[in-house]
Amino acid sequence: MSYSTLIDDSVQGEYRGGSSRRSGHSGGHGRGYFNNRNNDEEINGNDNYGWEMQKNDQERSSRPRGGRGGGGRGRGGERVNNRNVDEGYGDDSAAVGGRDDQQPPASDKPRPTYIPPEITDEDCCGVEAGINFNRYEKIAVNVSGDDVPRHIESFKNSGLREVLLEKLIKCNYTTPTPIQKYSIPIINSGRDLIASAQTGSGKTAAFVLPIVNILINQPSDLICDRNYCEPQCVILAPTRELAIQIRDVVYKLTSGTCIKQSILYGGTATSHQRNQLNNGVHIIVATLGRIVDFIDRGIISFRSLRFFVLDEADRMLDMGFKTEIEYILNHATMIDNNRQTIMFSATLADEIQILAKSYLKPNYIFVAVGEIGGACKDVVQEIIEVSKFEKKKELLKVLKSLGDCQGTMVFVQQKRNADFIAAFLSENNIPTTSIHGDRQQPEREQALRDFKSSKMKILVATAVAARGLDIKGVNCVINFDMPSSVDEYVHRIGRTGRLGNSGRAVSFYDSSSDFSLASELNRILKQADQEVPPFLMRDGSFGDVDYTFNDIRQPVHTYDDGDKEDDW
Numbered sequence: 090m091s092y093s094t095l096i097d098d099s100v101q102g103e104y105r106g107g108s109s110r111r112s113g114h115s116g117g118h119g120r121g122y123f124n125n126r127n128n129d130e131e132i133n134g135n136d137n138y139g140w141e142m143q144k145n146d147q148e149r150s151s152r153p154r155g156g157r158g159g160g161g162r163g164r165g166g167e168r169v170n171n172r173n174v175d176e177g178y179g180d181d182s183a184a185v186g187g188r189d190d191q192q193p194p195a196s197d198k199p200r201p202t203y204i205p206p207e208i209t210d211e212d213c214c215g216v217e218a219g220i221n222f223n224r225y226e227k228i229a230v231n232v233s234g235d236d237v238p239r240h241i242e243s244f245k246n247s248g249l250r251e252v253l254l255e256k257l258i259k260c261n262y263t264t265p266t267p268i269q270k271y272s273i274p275i276i277n278s279g280r281d282l283i284a285s286a287q288t289g290s291g292k293t294a295a296f297v298l299p300i301v302n303i304l305i306n307q308p309s310d311l312i313c314d315r316n317y318c319e320p321q322c323v324i325l326a327p328t329r330e331l332a333i334q335i336r337d338v339v340y341k342l343t344s345g346t347c348i349k350q351s352i353l354y355g356g357t358a359t360s361h362q363r364n365q366l367n368n369g370v371h372i373i374v375a376t377l378g379r380i381v382d383f384i385d386r387g388i389i390s391f392r393s394l395r396f397f398v399l400d401e402a403d404r405m406l407d408m409g410f411k412t413e414i415e416y417i418l419n420h421a422t423m424i425d426n427n428r429q430t431i432m433f434s435a436t437l438a439d440e441i442q443i444l445a446k447s448y449l450k451p452n453y454i455f456v457a458v459g460e461i462g463g464a465c466k467d468v469v470q471e472i473i474e475v476s477k478f479e480k481k482k483e484l485l486k487v488l489k490s491l492g493d494c495q496g497t498m499v500f501v502q503q504k505r506n507a508d509f510i511a512a513f514l515s516e517n518n519i520p521t522t523s524i525h526g527d528r529q530q531p532e533r534e535q536a537l538r539d540f541k542s543s544k545m546k547i548l549v550a551t552a553v554a555a556r557g558l559d560i561k562g563v564n565c566v567i568n569f570d571m572p573s574s575v576d577e578y579v580h581r582i583g584r585t586g587r588l589g590n591s592g593r594a595v596s597f598y599d600s601s602s603d604f605s606l607a608s609e610l611n612r613i614l615k616q617a618d619q620e621v622p623p624f625l626m627r628d629g630s631f632g633d634v635d636y637t638f639n640d641i642r643q644p645v646h647t648y649d650d651g652d653k654e655d656d657w
């Protein structure tokens with residue numbers, strides 16, 4: 090197979106002497122049309138992380154705040170004029186100020202004209218439950234907070250409306266996962282919630298189901314006009330692709346009901362999104378940069394907001410996004426008492442919990458299924474010591490050992506490396522595509538489609554695909570480069586081994602650059618009952634694993650197999 094049939098145009102362009110986009114012609118469907126660049130979230134964990142984040146934070150913290158009372162375009166307008174509103178923060182915050190010297194000033198950048206395809210039912214098929222699904226029952230659940238509502242045992246007795254139960258049957262959701270058992274009644278009862286559960290264990294439905302249920306059960310008027318919209322629920326995610334996926338779940342659970350939803354994300358035409366908003370929507374799923382643009386323009390107000398959800402909450406509250414989150418929460422139209430705040434992630438460091446507390450009502454509930462920040466035990470983790478010069482050779486060796494390498498995600502740290510590795514694999518006759526923040530939005534979505542449909546066996550990705558993506562048939566994750574934190578490692582390897590399926594993760598450890606991760610990797614491997622290789626013991630300490638549930642408020646109720654009811 091020739092190289093050009095294996096890899097799409099932009100990668101090819103990149104490989105043949107720099108980015109085709111940079112030289113003014115993007116290949117394929119993007120030619121001369123989608124010539125915006127995507128400032129993306131991977132900047133936060135990867136390329137040039139340090140100084141740019143500081144710069145961005147300074148820039149954002151100097152922005153004027155709120156105060157328009159839901160209309161006034163004055164100050165918002167100024168801000169809009171100061172940057173390209175379509176690109177805004179690119180994806181999605183974190184890139185204000187431009188992290189790339191080659192980027193033209195924001196105001197010179199062309200607006201994206203990409204209108205994403207309409208969602209179809211085919212877009213909504215997720216992973217099917219695997220052989221270890223029943224093992225979820227054995228995972229201890231810790232809950233803290235006063236007057237915690239009783240958890241459910243089945244969807245049937247969950248209080249969800251018939252229309253939702255029918256949808257669950259269609260989706261093959263027969264039994265709720267532990268996080269769903271606890272979250273559904275908590276959210277249904279109107280309480281704020283911060284929750285952690287392992288990757289691939291159904292956190293999305295854990296918040297979408299009860300929210301949709303309440304919106305249907307206790308409807309309130311949908312307020313909008315041709316310039317303005319008051320959503321009742323806003324769900325924020327750190328990446329565009331994750332926002333799309335959450336929207337798909339919302340669509341799956343609301344289609345045919347009165348609930349209207351919309352998605353706002355960067356790299357796409359704003360006019361299209363605006364039209365949807367002006368017709369009124371109950372639920373907006375969004376990335377941060379784009380929703381802030383709409384707020385700045387006075388198109389979105391929070392007067393009717395009933396639910397504010399942060400998926401991947403630890404990521405959303407870290408330096409890259411925190412200022413924008415606070416901007417939204419402090420917005421003049423936000424009425425705290427009306428709002429239920431809900432936060433989910435597989436990883437929730439103590440600092441994040443402390444920060445999150447200030448956004449939650451004092452009687453919020455904290456739920457942790459299993460070890461907070463622990464890796465999914467259905468993923469067999471293998472760490473190989475490889476010098477950076479040997480990595481490509483080792484990659485081919487690992488892929489060969491997989492037999493058919495269909496459904497492999499290869500993570501790298503830098504965007505240029507993603508294209509480089511994709512080109513390298515393609516040259517070795519392995520159909521490969523790539524996803525990262527320098528690819529244009531249609532290309533990113535096409536890459537995911539090609540990987541999901543098995544047209545491409547391998548997806549090479551940066552941090553942009555590390556969190557939340559739920560792709561059927563991902564059998565193996567390869568960390569070609571180690572991520573910069575062990576939490577990101579947990580998210581990356583969690584793209585496989587989802588919903589009780591088994592998965593495999595192979596990570597290349599180069600002592601010269603990954604030394605600082607050694608102790609944390611030891612802990613993660615031990616927590617997940619995996620073998621710890623000698624070189625990690627050599628490079629890192631090997632203290633006791635401490636994933637104890639730690640709520641700043643006490644007491645904590647622990648529920649494990651056989652001890653489910655006592656504390657209620």
Ligand SMILES: Nc1ncnc2c1ncn2[C@@H]1O[C@H](COP(=O)(O)OP(=O)(O)OP(=O)(O)O)[C@@H](O)[C@H]1O
Nearest residue numbers: 215216262264265266288289290291292293557559
């Ligand atoms: N009760 C259920 N029964 C069967 N399938 C389910 C159930 N709940 C969720 N799923 C499916 O499980 C898969 C994983 O769910 P989801 O993406 O919400 O996981 P997650 O916990 O958010 O993972 P991550 O931490 O990686 O974001 C999805 O394909 C979803 O459709």
